Amino acid sequence: MPVLALPSTPAPSSMGVQLLTNKNVLVSALGGDEQERQRKGSRYALTFQLPPMRYVTAMAWDDLNAEGVTVLMRVYQPGFNTGAPGTPLVKGAGQAGTTLIVDGLTNGYVIRKGQFLSVVTNGRRYLYRAAADVTVAGGQASIPLRTMLRYPPADNDVVEIAQPMIEGFVRELSEQVVGVDRMTQFSFTVRERG
Incomplete structure (x- = not known):
């Protein structure tokens, strides 16, 4: 499966972090203690909001539309x-x-x-x-x-x-609207493969 490296500029204006947990929660049917069992498979989904940019600059991000591939994106720690x-x-x-x-x-x-x-x-x-x-x-x-x-x-x-880098599938790619000023802005999520 090909891996496409996404551009490093412009840097995202924000990054959301979501833990996709694979833990198992055991709840007693008789009102006893709850237990959490940690299991392999928890992974991350990072949502990036890009700043406003010219449409010509945004063309470098077209790999977000590629199907059947994973992408590689730098993890930002502002x-x-x-x-x-x-x-x-x-x-x-x-x-x-x-x-x-x-x-x-x-x-x-x-x-x-x-x-x-x-x-x-x-x-x-x-x-x-x-x-x-x-x-x-x-x-x-x-x-x-x-x-x-x-x-x-x-x-x-x-x-x-x-x-550090995240490798995964592009999810939740927002609509890319280009204004009369030729500026555009969009967001996307990179979700790690299981």
């Missing part, structure tokens, strides 16, 4: 400087659960709670968020994740911390 994390790679194959062990990081770098990161496994990106602050020591970090790893990464898979 006001947050990701800094210089180093060259992060997965440390050890077959990881599972809600912790990702990474090496190749810059000593002293802090991964912040809520910070996005993407893992590239078998040519496909998986988007995650850190569940707590972690300071890198010895070039390594065990990053607690908000959701479970959806697919076990291989040793030395790339971890994108400086510029």
